[in-house]
Amino acid sequence: MRIRIDGSDLPGRRAGAQADTLRLSDVHVGVQRKAEVVDLVPAHADDATWRFEVSSREIDGMLDVGGPWVHGRPGARFLYLSWGTMTEDGFAMFRRAKLMFTDVPTELLRAAHEGGGVLVGRVGLTDATGGPLCARVRPPAIAWTVE
Numbered sequence: 036m037r038i039r040i041d042g043s044d045l046p047g048r049r050a051g052a053q054a055d056t057l058r059l060s061d062v063h064v065g066v067q068r069k070a071e072v073v074d075l076v077p078a079h080a081d082d083a084t085w086r087f088e089v090s091s092r093e094i095d096g097m098l099d100v101g102g103p104w105v106h107g108r109p110g111a112r113f114l115y116l117s118w119g120t121m122t123e124d125g126f127a128m129f130r131r132a133k134l135m136f137t138d139v140p141t142e143l144l145r146a147a148h149e150g151g152g153v154l155v156g157r158v159g160l161t162d163a164t165g166g167p168l169c170a171r172v173r174p175p176a177i178a179w180t181v182e
Contacts, residue, residue: 038114047079049161061077061120063118065117066104066117067117089101098141113135114136138174147181
């Protein structure tokens, strides 16, 4: 199953001290593949897009996803968008946003599984306080479609 996450409204693009701190601290966001955060995008970028594939299969009439991008146990699978600073030692994560597969409408997940297109999640990456989006991200904060 092909997936694309389109991130907009990155917190470093805004005006103010919090955005200045994000830019000066060299904060980035990326998608987590196993324990590694990859495809890093600066917090002040115009937008962010991540593309990857996950496995999907039927188990007892239920659709399950897996692979290195997918975290969690069956029935509670999710993707991580991870925030961190760039240091001399690499990426130092400090916050994550959790995108749950259970929040994807069943008909969309099934359509993507059956090859009907790419499962697309559109999400604003700034939280209500102006900082990096974190915790579980639920609709309408993320909108899922198949394209």
